[in-house]
Structures are given as structure tokens and as C-alpha cells.
Amino acid sequence: MIKIIAVTMGDPAGIGPEIIIKSLIDGPLSGAPAVVVGCAGTLRRVLSLNITPAAELRIIKNVADAHFAPGILNVIDEPLADPLALQPGKVQSAAGDLAYRCVKRATELAMAGEVHAIATAPLNKEALHSAGHIYPGHTELLATLTHSRDYAMVLYTEKLKVIHVSTHIALRKFLDTLSRARVETVIAMADTFLKRVGFDAPRIAVAGVNPHAGEHGLFGDEEITIVGPAIAAMTAKGINVYGPCPPDTVFLQAYEGQYDMVVAMYHDQGHIPLKLLGFYDGVNITAGLPFIRTSADHGTAFDIAWRGQAKAKSMAVAIALAMQLA
Template sequence: MTRQAPFAIAITMGDPAGIGPEIICRALVGMSDDERSGTLLVGNIDIFARAAATIDARLTFHGLDAPEAASPDSIAVAQVDKPLDIQIPDGEISAAAGEMAFRCVERAVELVQAGQAGVIVTAPLNKAALHAAKRYYDGHTGMLASLTGAPASFMLLASKTLSTIHVSTHVSLKEAISRVTVERIEATVKAGHEHLRQLGRATPRIAVAGLNPHCGEGGIFGDEDERIIRPAVEALQQAGYEVRGPISADTVFYRASRGEFDLVVAQYHDQGHIPVKLIAFDTTVNVSLGLPIKRTSVDHGTAFDIAWQGRADATNMKAAIVYARQLARRLHLD
């Protein structure tokens, strides 16, 4: 993708019962006029207006199809209507909220595919609400893969100190072990390598974490590291990738945080999420790779316990927006 789009980024509302609308409005308050003009919201104007009032922000919004009604500093919204005659309760799981969250993502994908926006930024949704709406996805990444017809997708957690990409994510630990295959490891490394090159790193340095304690300790604690992971790494090295592994998971993340590697391939969800969130909980950005579109996201949930109270912190949303703008510039989508 190298085309320019009218909007560099499109930000989806997320679950309207959660903190998504509020953190979006907080992020908008800190934007320059140029940044606002290059930002498209995907959601409901009434909900965004309520969120702005909740945080005492002087923000105005207009429909994407009605630019003539906009003031110079108004923010464009691709309208997603509320379900008719259904009240969405604040801070609670509901099918109506799950359906709205899904429709926002669906609409954002359509806009990007039509060349109207460059990179999608997603506010948090709630998986239980999605399932209540009969939208059976494991989260944004799987949903986006389905909506775009992508055969595979990958989750990357990016921070200034440590970044990880995952062989598997939202599956049981037992299922995650079964997904450690030569093919999936190779595909994960290649996706991470290509992403880092798009960001300007000519030769990304990638480490592959082991699966078992001490990489199996010569087979004492399991043979997957020698039987599966090492052959995958060796094949990648022969293909010219700057990759090392398997490296014991109890040291590889520390080594990467000290600057030895640009990216760590984690074998399952918690193996990668725990170290990144420990180091950079507020600023880690969730990035979807392997899709025909680009997407970044906050790396936290809907926070129903503080929703619509004017208390939500937008630090993570701001980081996701900055990362998305960087991607848009690099890929000439803005």
C-alpha cells in the first residue's frame, strides 16, 4: 500500500460501555489542528459528544458525509448508529455494546480498503460483549483477519524498551504448545522482520524464545526446542534473516531490553505479554501484522469499573496513535 488517504488514521470507538470514547476524546484534546484534520473517528457522534462533556473537553464532531456542517476545528466521524430502542448500560457487558464495537471495526476496515483512511487505531472492546452479540472472535486481531480474509495474523507488542511478537495468543496453554511448529515460527519471524524493515530498520535483530524451561535442558524438560524451534531458526538463518534461538525465556527478554535484540518471538501469550507489560505497561502498543491493512491499538481493556466517570488515562491511546501516524508516514498513507 502506497496510496495517500484523506485521513492518516481512523480510530474506532471500541465498546461504548467502556472507556474507549473517553480516552479517544482525551487524545483529541492534545492534538494539533493538522493532526485532528487527519483523524477520522469511527463510532457514534452522540456518544463521542457525551464523552467530551464527561471530561469537560470543548470538542465538536461532524458526520463524514456532511463536511459542510463542520466548523474549522470539528472532527470527522464515520457514523455507526446505536441499535434501535436499546439502552446500553455504562460499565456493563451487553450484546448491544458488543455489536456496536464490532460494527465500528467493520466500518473502519471498509474505509481503509476504500482508501479513505491509512491506519486503524482501535479502542478496547470486550470479548464477552462480542460473544453476547454472537460475534465469536477472540479479539481484534482475529476479527480483522476474518474481515480482511487474511490467512494468518500476528500480534506484536511494541515499546521503546522491549518488543515481542507471538507465535500464538488467545488460546489455552495446551493449545499454544501444539501451535509451536516450524511453519508458524518461520511465518512469525518473517512478519516481524518485514514490519521492522517498514519502520526503517535495515537488518532487524530477532531472538526466538524457547518453549520449555532452559530450552528443554537437552531434552530433560521437553524436546520441542531442539526438535522444532532450532530447525526453524536454522532455516531462517540460511535464508538470510538475522535471527537467533532458541534462547531460554528466563534471559532473552532481559537481553532484548538491554538492546541486544530488536524483537523477541514469544511462543505463547503470557510469555510475551508479561515482560512487556512489566516494563512498559502504560506505553505498550498492540500492532496487528500479517493483514492487508495496518492496525495499532491500546494494550488494555474496557475498564468497566471506571467507565464514564472522567477518570480514564489516555496515555496508552496516545502511544497507539503516535505509532499509527509513524506507520502512515513510513508507508505514505497520509
């Protein structure tokens, strides 16, 4: 049975349409079993820029109508009211609404079993919010659409994998809401995720909250009162988990092979090392959903949108990984 992937356009005014076309037309994924959920009119505009070899755009109503062959782009059309009015590189509410509709449509297809995973191109949060869809990002939007309670963001490269306790919240709010239960949940999701992708006995490191993991309470007590007890509880359940580890060294240790994944406490703690070491091939995965979701690990890059300059490697890796995990 062919495992079909839905690829959402993201914000059409960003680099999403370009990197999707480059990924599915110009490279080893050409002809892969992927359907694009997005605005066909926008894709035609980007194709007319001749940034890739010639391609045939096929609009399909149902996933079953797709024909997978090199040079063919199968598209489930979620149209803009006026595709020609879209301005590349600009925040527009119509673009934010389209990004939302594409994710919603792809989620419906996945929940119905018509596609087996979703790979998402980047959306713009300001445009999303201006359209009335008040979500911090893809992760929270997908969790809402699937009614998922326990979920977490995973950043994935071959040599470094990071899962987050919190993501798109202020640091002050993170410190106020950090709990032992959440840390335990994320450790369990890390173990489940790693086993799903082929690690028989995952080794999970948990980063501390404070400098030097608190230095035995000198620089904060979250490691003593929250993180340490969570690690002890999950160790008792048979998970290979270590820490709390000093955040300034644990990511390098994982990169060099000592651990298979790091539990990061907050957004930038995990994102900075991952993007430094794997910006172009990093993939964003949402753990805890009822289906696999991967994403290019970068933003909409409005400054280079529709200029043929965008690198498609992260998007291509996201699509390939979605196929592999599905």
C-alpha cells in the same frame, strides 16, 4: 497527500470513547488527520462529562468530508439503537455489536483506500460474543475481515517489541498445534515488520517454549524438534535470528538493546514482560494485514469507565504510531 487514520470506538461502555476524546482533543494530536468510527450519541454523552476541553463533534458521511483542526472531532456515525440506554461499565450485547460494526466499517474504509491505517480502542470479548460475533479478539476479527491467512500480534514500545506465535488459545492447544512452519512464518513477519518501521538489519530473538529453553531436552524437546530447526531455516535465508533463548532472560536482553524484537511462543509469555515494562505506552499492532492496524494495549477497564480517570497515553501512542507507519 494527507494520510488519514480511522479510530474505532471499541466497546462504547468501556473507556474507549473517553480515551479517544482525550487523545484527539486534549494534547498534541488535536487537529490530527483522524476520523472516529463510532456512535456519535455516545461520544456526545462522554463529552458532556467535561473530561476534556470543549470540542466540536462533526458527523460526516464520507472521509473526504472531514475537516481537521484543533478541537474538532470528525465522526462517521455507527449508531446504537438507543444511545441513552447504554450503561457504562456493563457487558451488553448492543455494545459488543457496535464494537464489531465499527471495526468492520473501518476495515472497509481501509481496504477502499479512504483511510491509510486503523487505530482501535479496546473491545470486550464477552460483549462481542454475546452479540454473536465469535472472535477471540481484534487480531482474529481483522484477519477474517481481510481474508488474511498469515498474521501475528505485535506488542510495541520504544525499548521492547514482541511478536507472538500464538495468542488467544489455551496453553494445552498451543502445545498441540505448535509447528515449525508457524515459527518460521512469524520470524519472517518479524523481519518484514521491523524493516518496515526503520530497522535496516533487524536482530530477532526467539524465546524457547520450556524453562531454560528446554535445557537440551531435559525439560521438553520442542526447542530441539520445532523451534531450533525453524531458526536454522530462517538463518539460512539471511535473517538475523537467534535462539532458542531462555524465556526468563531474553526479554530483559531485548529491553537493554541486545535484540530488536522477541518472538514469544504464547500469549502470556510475551504480554507479561511487555505490560510490566510498558503498560501505559505499549501499542498492539497486527502484522500481516493489508494495512497498518494499531491498538491501545489494555482492556475496556469497565471499573473506571466514564469517570474521567482513564489514562489515554496508550491510545494516543497507538494513533500517533499508526500515522507514522502509514
